[in-house]
Amino acid sequence: MSGDQLGVVVVGAGYWGPNLVRNFNLSDEWHVAAVCDLDLSKAERLASTTRTAVAVTSIDEALALDGVDAVAIATPARTHEPIALAAIAAGKHVLTEKPLSHSVASGQLMVDAAAEADLILMADHTFCYTPAVLKIAELVAAGELGDITFIDSVRINHGLVQPDVDVFWDLAPHDLSILDFILPGGLRPEKVAAHGGDPLQLGKACVGYLVMPLADGAIAHVHVNWLSPTKIRQLVVGGSRRTLVWDDLNPTQRVSVYDRGIDFITVTEDSERAAAQVSYRYGDTWVPALPEKEALSLMVSEFAAAIREHRPPRTDGLAALRVLNVLDATTRSLANGSALVNVENDQKESIA
Amino acid sequence: MSGDQLGVVVVGAGYWGPNLVRNFNLSDEWHVAAVCDLDLSKAERLASTTRTAVAVTSIDEALALDGVDAVAIATPARTHEPIALAAIAAGKHVLTEKPLSHSVASGQLMVDAAAEADLILMADHTFCYTPAVLKIAELVAAGELGDITFIDSVRINHGLVQPDVDVFWDLAPHDLSILDFILPGGLRPEKVAAHGGDPLQLGKACVGYLVMPLADGAIAHVHVNWLSPTKIRQLVVGGSRRTLVWDDLNPTQRVSVYDRGIDFITVTEDSERAAAQVSYRYGDTWVPALPEKEALSLMVSEFAAAIREHRPPRTDGLAALRVLNVLDATTRSLANGSALVNVENDQKESIA
Amino acid sequence: MSGDQLGVVVVGAGYWGPNLVRNFNLSDEWHVAAVCDLDLSKAERLASTTRTAVAVTSIDEALALDGVDAVAIATPARTHEPIALAAIAAGKHVLTEKPLSHSVASGQLMVDAAAEADLILMADHTFCYTPAVLKIAELVAAGELGDITFIDSVRINHGLVQPDVDVFWDLAPHDLSILDFILPGGLRPEKVAAHGGDPLQLGKACVGYLVMPLADGAIAHVHVNWLSPTKIRQLVVGGSRRTLVWDDLNPTQRVSVYDRGIDFITVTEDSERAAAQVSYRYGDTWVPALPEKEALSLMVSEFAAAIREHRPPRTDGLAALRVLNVLDATTRSLANGSALVNVENDQKESIA
């Protein structure tokens, strides 16, 4: 390990931890100082894929090590807050898996604590660092799509039923963090409605539909599903100029930009003639070349850069809090007969 | 034309009329007696693809011809009722394009008139006669899927903005008629919610999401969209035993039956152990061979058989009325902030 | 039928005849004067889809009718020559299904007879009139692909074993006519090798591979197959600037133009350094919008235009003869242990 490398403790040697360890280990900016898991043998096995990491079973033990600059948390959401607060109290920067925490209040605590300690709090919204999402954000920002008319995101799979959360809290953080990343100003819907199916009668939704009316008649919709036999990960971003489709499972054509649309001309009272007032564009399709880069590698670099440059990372705690706000609204909508409920977007402004 | 062929008048020489004419003309059971359209040249051109049809410009003229047993209506929904009632008054059987009419009340009038006159009223729910939907209905009826857990239907396209109806009334009749056909007992949801996007501000939804909670935590969802740059026509029917996917745009594999599922074992109070109580099946996939038959050819045969056997056709007026009931509910939900609204399923029972 | 419409007799009411009848019937340029088939009931049934056609059972009967300008032949290849020569002798223009005839000598007779009588002889190379192939020919002619580096055509299917021809003569005429259409100067390979599989031991190839070395190290290859369980119709045209893929079974993206390639820099003796002398381009992909037009409709218009303008049609007898030359070479190669054999490209020049 070089003297100017940052040291990180990875907490959680389960599903995602190994990916974090591999990417921190391969990065010139980082070395893995420790792997922490309640199960020592899992921690040791994962530590053995590095030259530098020791295996520990408690966060206190990890924080007591020399050369630790940051803590990366890959444990269940319910445990994020205590680990993060301990790390912040010890003066460490923090990276958490999605979602930031299990509730808005808890996430807000984490954001506030990091802000007060002047430390970086970053969410590992991995998809935001994929070449596809970076390109989509760039195209939207450059106005290539025009005004956004609709957003339709589908993330369905024969997935694992999670013991502690419903399908919205399990899968929708991906979609919501992507929307937060690509929408100018971030994801700030006024209202959300959620519809859930619980056909196995597990007491939580396994099939979920989330609707967010946007400004000027636009609409965003997310379909998340643990019971689908096939896997679909597709995002459509409709625009007044062009419409974009991201198919994450098509490696040779992930992002397609369609120059197809409906141009609005004029509205009269006469409904019979309304069709004639619309003009259709059937233009070419463009598939931008994307670099072959691993998202996690970019993410760990961004974490290092934010620490060194003392600036918020691209997916900071506030972004993660906006995602939590929407998730919280889905839970309230489900409890209210799927009614449209308000999203509390105000609280986070106070701390920005 | 043979003496025992039935004679049909096709009303409307626009988009769908030619398909009806071609199939009636090729059927041994039918001959086309007339093509009726306000535009005589269109009527003549279409009539010239048969040896038997005359071209006329009014329904009265058509009904006055000899050898007319039935009237097939392929005009906008708003015009169905007067044409159908005139045909019924003249003692003719009636076939209508979807939807049956532009309102539940109007559709009910048509159903009642046909019942009173003891004539067949059939809806051309074409998709129900495709080999794929016939196979799906057969599999569901045989219990191959087990209990239905969720239904997800997507019908999106760069479609024509219709002058008189929104995207629900334009496209969802397809999905709803299919659901009515495959669900045991037909489509009879208690409640419906609809979410619409109108980003072009045309005063009607161009992007639509329709949700129907079903019994025992199951859920049905339909996505219809005029603004999608790509075309998707996919129906997933989730079941407790197997899950089925119908991809209508994949000619070599339209229907796939996945032996994948989540078996529910037992629920305890302890949420930590809930995951262990679930068992996953990752079995084989089966793609049933489907005959290569044109749906419209089967549909015109069913119309003839219903007339000859004096029995309701498979997609009769009541089925079409159940579809109208749901469409009507979408309109009421949209007017009520996308709330779940009741579906009026009772009225039609009185006339069955 | 209008006075200045051309009259056509369609010979053969089997698989392809109905498509010709439908398109001639819908064209403003044509009327169908007769349908001719040995089986009168088939002729009558097909004639009944027009207002104008009579049904006849002999070509002599058809040629004796008034108002016949042209004969369209949709019968097995072995019967093309006598029908075409009779039509030409009667002063009629001739359109034939692919291939032009069953041998080069026979095809040459037909070409010579038409030339002598100053009549149009056209081959219904239908694919050449699809929007996709028209676009490909345009792109190649404009130099968008650069020099052609390789051509790979796959046309495989669970197809009908033909009684009289092998898989090369049955399917490769499609590929070869397309190559003839898009290659500047037409398809004129010097040599051809053919490899055939006859696993059912029917005495003819059911699986075929056809190779044509082209100038400057380029190569063309065609795979035709009656035994494939899946259907593929794909053509790749590799170019020094860009490479094009035509997937005929993907309606939403038939033609894709890839700005990917390998740029040649310099060659040294040192093989170790050769890799460094090559530079790779991974640019964007472009999917040109294609009009929605039926190929057969364009084809019958081209036939009419060639007759009226007294000029060779785009797919004339000489083009069809070039296709026959290659087919003839495949047969000779198969008889010679799959050796590369010469293609006789000279004969046709004498008559041009």
Added chain:
Amino acid sequence: MSGDQLGVVVVGAGYWGPNLVRNFNLSDEWHVAAVCDLDLSKAERLASTTRTAVAVTSIDEALALDGVDAVAIATPARTHEPIALAAIAAGKHVLTEKPLSHSVASGQLMVDAAAEADLILMADHTFCYTPAVLKIAELVAAGELGDITFIDSVRINHGLVQPDVDVFWDLAPHDLSILDFILPGGLRPEKVAAHGGDPLQLGKACVGYLVMPLADGAIAHVHVNWLSPTKIRQLVVGGSRRTLVWDDLNPTQRVSVYDRGIDFITVTEDSERAAAQVSYRYGDTWVPALPEKEALSLMVSEFAAAIREHRPPRTDGLAALRVLNVLDATTRSLANGSALVNVENDQKESIA
């Protein structure tokens, strides 16, 4: 590292070496004793992804280490022989990347040396250990496909032009090793023809077609291509009973078994009636569930098992030599105007 683990030296820290290191490191059966590469910094970086490996720059240094049981060679083919012979001389078992060596003679030397020293020589034919190929081999062995009628393998990509070998030697070892694995008795064609395109005029084929006539009219064909803009990895195994398609890039449906075929009934002299003697089956398609296992993990287990059980591994030196025999024949065919040339299958029998 546990006392009964086998120790392996991985030679070559380039493209493939990291995959070997990762899998040996994660295996309970192995520990990585050393990483050897001429470039010390590459060796060190790769060694640092393990807890156990030292980095060395020469094979002699590696062989002198304690606890080395085997050597895994992931260097260019031309260097395999000296490394393998040195390892065998030192009493080590050997695993080599594909192809076994750069010539039949060289590969034979390696096979002979290992046999004489009673050591395991195994080829890392990775694809043979994928769940898909294991399933295919099982289905073929069980007679599920019946007699093999044709084999069509396509492996095309925008690939790297290799400095020292043509596209046949670069890519076809994959296809040939798979065929060797699934064909009962291994891959032993009598003759091979090869057609190559060299449009960049690099002095070697960049586009290659390889044909192998099999017994009883069956045929095998392999298409390898460095210039394709799209990536295809597809194998079709046609059978008299069923036909199988392996699409390696379709993660949700890699292997499909089609119950479609052509049943041969009887042949008469009368070619007109031949069509009637053939009967077509259009049965269901079956997609067997495949376990999610990493092929390399199974491969390193098989290497350990072969060593411990003192038995040939599934992809032993003789299998690799059969692949070399075919590659050698492609080179001779290319030098002989693409003629069918004999494959030397005898030599290896002498040592079996």
